[in-house]
Amino acid sequence: MAPAAGTVNIRRDVDDKFYRYRMPILLTKIEGKGNGIKTVIPNMSDVAKALTRPATYPTKFFGCELGAQTSFDEKNDRYIVNGAHDATRLRELLDSFIDKFVLCASCKNPETELIIAKSDDIIRDCKACGQRTKVDMRHKLTTFILKNPPKKNGSDDGEDGDDAFTKRFNEDAAALPDASNADTTFETDTSPEAVRARMAALEAGLRNTVLLGDDDDEDGEDANSPYGILGRWLEENRGETNAVEVYKKIQELGIEKKHKTVQIVVQSLFTEDIVTEFEEFAPVFKKLVTGEKHQKSLLGGTERLVGLEHPSLIPAIPKILMAFYQADILDEEVVKQWGTHVSKKYVDRDTSKKVRKASDPFLKWLDEADDDDDEDDDE
Known part of the structure; x- marks a missing residue:
């Protein structure tokens, strides 16, 4: 079980006590030494759940941004980025992931679902304002998402996801x-x-x-x-x-x-x-x-x-x-x-x-x- 953590606004730039979208503070743990040193994220699954994204997505995003190898053991809830990385840096990268792959580009609300369009574009389907906005397909993470699509996968014909x-x-x-x-x-x-x-x-x-x-x-x-x-x-x-x-x-x-x-x-x-x-x-x-x-x-x-x-x-x-x-x-x-x-x-x-x-x-x-x-x- 992941250790307990406090919570923060999903959009950490929002300083509003009534802001309803919260997530656990990302935790890190350094394991190993030398060439085998690695950063374990013990509560990644909890953070990802708050973002309604698979835990593999932000973990892989960290690897893309840091140029580091990543590994996942979903059964045992272990998400790892090779190398030693401090929590502050990873939290900054998490903010970037949220901006690029979670927040609606129109209303900046995190209440979105990723869907794969027939054109292989990745779309953020916003349940708050109804807008559908495409993520930046130039980012390396998009290749991983296309190979590992979200379980709730819609289409590009305007229909809702299969909730x-x-x-x-x-x-x-x-x-x-x-x-x-x-x-x-x-x-x-x-x-x-x-x-x-x-x-x-x-x-x-x-x-x-x-x-x-x-x-x-x-x-x-x-x-x-x-x-x-x-x-x-x-x-x-x-x-x-x-x-x-x-x-x-x-x-x-x-x-x-x-x-x-x-x-x-x-x-x-x-x-x-x-x-x-x-x-x-x-x-x-x-x-x-x-x-x-x-x-x-x-x-x-x-x-x-x-x-x-x-x-x-x-x-x-x-x-x-x-x-x-x-x-x-x-x-x-x-x-x-x-x-x-x-x-x-x-x-x-x-x-x-x-x-x-x-x-x-x-x-x-x-x-x-x-x-x-x-x-x-x-x-």
Whole structure:
């Protein structure tokens, strides 16, 4: 097991306590002497995991930059660069590797995946901003990557990588399964009168949503807009659909990249059991939430669901936010800004104040977690 290490920002040039992308501090250990001296990197696998890259890539990068031989024993978690190299130098080289092979060239976010295009170009596919940027193919490491491609390998036709949800979606979309929750009992009144009443209320809410939405959404307030269609479909199939079906419907409507879609899904799909229900539908949100606007729509939809439809859920806001945060679809800075600034964008001001005030325990937990990280860095 690798020795414990503190953590640093993946982008070490970013001096922001709310920066969410962290990695262990690279450790080194000199072994041997004379011509057999070598530098072992005991926590390379942990560092590489934080960068979502195979540990062999940064190790080989070190060798390319230093003109040194490298060796890997993945089974025993040993990554070695021949020669004696101090930790400071290797950490500087790691910064260079991150800049060249991890960070998105457009938004400088490390949330990227390497894919091999049909042209044998190596592409950084950014899950934060959606841009695809080519790495510098003149670097020697590219030859190694082409010979040892990442396990999650996409194509250059614009499709997502073969992550677990995409794989499941592709397998199930052609022949969608029956309701996965058929044995679950729901207390919702499903009589025709009750359904019609809920539809009317939902459509009114959707119209208000569009009127209150951002200016970059060009779809009108018509209930027959893609958002209105999606909202009605989610309401009608609530409790009788699964993640694959929901995402397929969103794709059919062509609104999988719209941030307002996230809001509609939250307020139309979930019930008072949102914390439990979210576990099943988290993969959908990981697909939909790709930027700050999407996160704000996630919070806006939650605000409407809790503040207007299920006020009894207001005390559960910390649990709901924790579920979003642990699923890695909510950034600290976004939720802190939301929790401390009342707005009437999605609900009336009084309701907004109640919902956001209820988030205080979660925000306090985030602050305490940051303090713990600071103490670890000091040590």
